[in-house]
Amino acid sequence: MKTEKPAIEQFSDGRKPIGEGTFRFGCYPGVKCFTLCCRDVDMYLYPYDIIRMKNRLGISSDQFLEQYTFNGFRDNPHFPSFMLKMSDDEKKSCPFLSSEGCTIYEDRPSSCRTYPLERAVARDGDEKVCKAFYFITNHPYCLGHQEPREWTVKEWIDDQEVQLYDKINDLWVDMDTIFRGNPWGSEGINSPKLKMALMACFNVDEFKTFLFQTTFLSRFDVPEERIEQTKESDVELMKLGFDWVRFFLTGTGPLTLRGD
Numbered sequence: 507m508k509t510e511k512p513a514i515e516q517f518s519d520g521r522k523p524i525g526e527g528t529f530r531f532g533c534y535p536g537v538k539c540f541t542l543c544c545r546d547v548d549m550y551l552y553p554y555d556i557i558r559m560k561n562r563l564g565i566s567s568d569q570f571l572e573q574y575t576f577n578g579f580r581d582n583p584h585f586p587s588f589m590l591k592m593s594d595d596e597k598k599s600c601p602f603l604s605s606e607g608c609t610i611y612e613d614r615p616s617s618c619r620t621y622p623l624e625r626a627v628a629r630d631g632d633e634k635v636c637k638a639f640y641f642i643t644n645h646p647y648c649l650g651h652q653e654p655r656e657w658t659v660k661e662w663i664d665d666q667e668v669q670l671y672d673k674i675n676d677l678w679v680d681m682d683t684i685f686r687g688n689p690w691g692s693e694g695i696n697s698p699k700l701k702m703a704l705m706a707c708f709n710v711d712e713f714k715t716f717l718f719q720t721t722f723l724s725r726f727d728v729p730e731e732r733i734e735q736t737k738e739s740d741v742e743l744m745k746l747g748f749d750w751v752r753f754f755l756t757g758t759g760p761l762t763l764r765g766d
């Protein structure tokens with residue numbers, strides 16, 4: 507998901523949003539290129555992708571990150587990205603690919619879900635995501651573009667159940683904006699705060715341990731109802747993690763210290 511300022515007809519790199527237009531696409535087990543796109547993929551994972559996949563696999567976020575991801579500084583020099591680690595077979599297959607297709611289909615990550623669309627967002631004066639634009643991506647090996655079915659963006663998003671992912675990923679885009687501003691000061695990427703931010707944003711199970719086994723809840727004013735929600739929901743945990751990172755990097759709410 508790229509973040510750019512809005513230009514309704516055309517973005518600065520020349521890409522034109524689909525807008526109200528349509529595109530042709532079809533993807534199903536009978537298509538000749540079936541699963542070609544699931545090999546040797548350079549795939550960014552968002553925090554919500556990790557929550558969905560680790561819960562699907564029944565493992566902790568720590569285990570998931572260790573086994574299925576690698577991280578490195580990619581398009582943001584101030585914060586590492588988590589990437590899906592491909593298998594070490596000859597074709598570098600996605601670890602979740604079987605001969606029948608995706609074994610985690612209902613919990614597949616955002617980029618698999620959204621393809622062949624790519625999403626970009628515009629921000630308002632508070633740097634919050636306020637408008638989304640969609641572009642068509644076209645890989646030569648993907649024969650889905652030759653299929654006859656026409657889609658609007660809305661039809662595709664509904665069909666692939668993308669809305670929930672987009673809604674939660676937009677919270678991550680707000681965090682990503684903070685990281686892109688180099689919030690680490692003179693310590694740079696060696697700042698201990700970066701490690702805490704990584705944990706709070708991407709490793710919800712470790713953050714849960716941190717939340718309940720340290721003085722966190724005696725220091726921060728977290729409503730009882732929200733504490734209960736974090737016990738039940740990894741997404742609520744992730745949101746509290748984001749609020750905590752925002753607090754210690756920018757000094758802004760909604761999280762506040764007790765007594766403030």
Ligand code: SF4
Pocket residue numbers: 543544545547600601602603604607608609610611614615618
């Ligand atoms: S997660 Fe599923 S859909 Fe995505 S690349 Fe892997 S096998 Fe393909």
Ligand code: SF4
Pocket residue numbers: 532533534537538539540541542543544621647648649650651
């Ligand atoms: S049509 Fe495109 S998205 Fe579908 S399996 Fe083929 S390469 Fe992948």
